[in-house]
Amino acid sequence: MNASGTGKRVVEAAVSAGRALLHREGPPGAQRQTLTVARPVGNVLRACQDPQVLSTLLGDAGSVRETGPGRLEWDVAGWSGTTEVHAEPNRVVFTTAGEDPVEPLVVEAWPAPRWDGCEVVLRLAVPAAPGLLDGALAFTMVYRLRALLQTGEVPTLAANPSGRAGVGL
Structure with missing residues (x-):
């Protein structure tokens, strides 16, 4: 085997290892969404442990409250746990x-490539809401997380002045 063949295999092994770390598959039916967030890894992970932040990310789909140190009670899309x-x-x-x-x-x-914040992978598998609802909820949560961390607020159409009133949509 020549040096270039060895180098190619080393690169392929490194790429495979990176994919395994970044794209771990979850349980069957788990929906995964990935987004780049312009904030450090630590800020993202701390926010995801806060029950108020999680409730904000869920919006009307559910709520989260702390029941003790490191224990959270969820009420999401018909599932409580x-x-x-x-x-x-x-x-x-x-x-x-x-x-x-x-x-x-x-x-x-x-960490994201070129020091542009971090890549966030959110895997959601709500037992009572498999399939499409899981996917939509996972996307909503990660999208709202990015907005909350980057702008300090989550996107909403509630109480927004607009020219849509009476349009009949």
């Missing part, structure tokens, strides 16, 4: 208690 928060380097995992624990929400954040 309690999770424990596990903060790990570059990720926050919410795990249900019981014999067969489930991870309804996992948030990962990694």
Whole structure:
């Protein structure tokens, strides 16, 4: 084997390892959304552990409240449950208690290329809302997270003055 063949295999191995870290697959049915957020990894992961922030991200779809240190109670799209928060380097995992624990929400954040903030991967698997609702809710949550961290507010159409009144849509 020549030097260029060895170099090519080393690059392929590094790319595969990076993909495995950045794109871990979740449980079957989990919906994953990825977005770049112009904030440091630590800020994103701290925000994702705050029940007020999580409730804001869910909007009308649900709410989250703290029931004790590291324990959150969720009411999302017809599903209610309690999770424990596990903060790990570059990720926050919410795990249900019981014999067969489930991870309804996992948030990962990694430095983005060229120092442009971080890449956020949000995996959502709400037991009562599989499929399309999970995908829409995952996108809504990560989109609102980016807006909240970058601008200090989440996008909304409520109470916005506009010329839409009486249009008949």
